[in-house]
Amino acid sequence: MKNLVFIFFLLFVYSLSFAQTKNSLYINVKDCRTKKQSYVSPNFSLYKDNVLIRKVNLKNQNSRIFTDLEYGEYKLEYYTLFGSETLTINISKNNNNQVIDLCIDYLDYAAQNHKPIIDKLKNEESYSILVESSGCFYNNEEKIIITKKGNAYYLKYKKRKKKLKEKELIAIRHFEIEMIIISQIYFCTTVDTYILTYNNEETVFIDRGCEWKGFYYLKQELNLE
Template sequence: MRYFVTFLVMTFIFGCQSDKKLETGELTVTGKYCKYPNNDFIVLPFQLFKNDLKVRSDTLEFSGEVKLKDLSFGKYSVKFNSIYERLEIVEFEVNSKTQEIELCIDKIDYDLANNNLFIDQLKPNEKLKIGFFTFGCFHSEELGLEIIRKEDQYLAKLDKTEIVLSTNQIKLIREFEIELRQVPTGYCTTTDTYNLTILDSSENMELIDESCEWNGFSNLLVKLGLENNYS
């Protein structure tokens, strides 16, 4: 009798453990531009890991979603490359029947930038000109945005419009320059050429964006509220 009771207890314990191991959930993975929500991506490959072991690879397409079913409860991570070709890792835990994670395709660590940004080099009464020329199969356009430093403030001038920049807007211009320096070489049919120049000095730099993923200049104008202020 004693052995029979022991058998029942052990069966109950192991049965409970087996049920716990069988708990699974469904994960929905979505991707988006978090800073520039007006942008859409075409494809975003990613890899799913559990306890540092790769579970599967998949691809988000056309700003859509992927559903991963029958994932056993536990800690996971998703690895993907941002539009700046930096490896990003999202860690999470599957602990419910349905849950969702979001991948920010335009994520970047602005603290990794060096201290040689043109916007930071401006002295009082100096101007930073951001020349922009875009050329594609069916379009071409050339614009110039000037950032002017006064004694106690910064101005932005586009065509005939001039605005006083807030602290947050200056931060956006810094982020724009950091992003521009990180945009990788691409193979798009549209070429965006940037010329950054501190006027009346020898400081200048040309950078080319052929990724068709960033659209930095138009996004900057939107962020500054200048998208409708040029002819």
């Protein structure tokens, strides 16, 4: 009888130990430009010790929970609007149930090998961004002109003129970097054509996607909407 009680005790201790090493990871996909859930449904690949343990297609969902995970370091591979990204996640006793918000609009700008036109401008020089949008039932055209005067930058949009703040300069730089990447992927019935003109030279980028909406969000960052 004593042996039977001892065996049950060992099984109880083992079950507690096993339960304590099983944890959960909740993944939530967002478009962080809007703070809302994303309509993009990326695939996830979850690795532990460089071994694939879960592969998930969210389809039309915006979240997924991984359960029964052991302690350790995990790598989560997923896709944003601009390509693949890898996130390292550590699950430990002090951090065993995690909620991760993934931004589908995330991009490591510092890692991109591109110098935006705004950083090439000399004193009294200007360049323009012309956006032509076309779809099944509409056509639209908008234009922004940016001019450097001394150490300051000025913007002209329709009848509005304004001096650009530092955070707005950053938004313009990010917009151009994103545009270069997004023009290489996606397909949609709506087509946005971006024409950058500097020193009488035109550079054309075409966005055939429906998710980026780069110029729309740039206008918000510049308070033009």
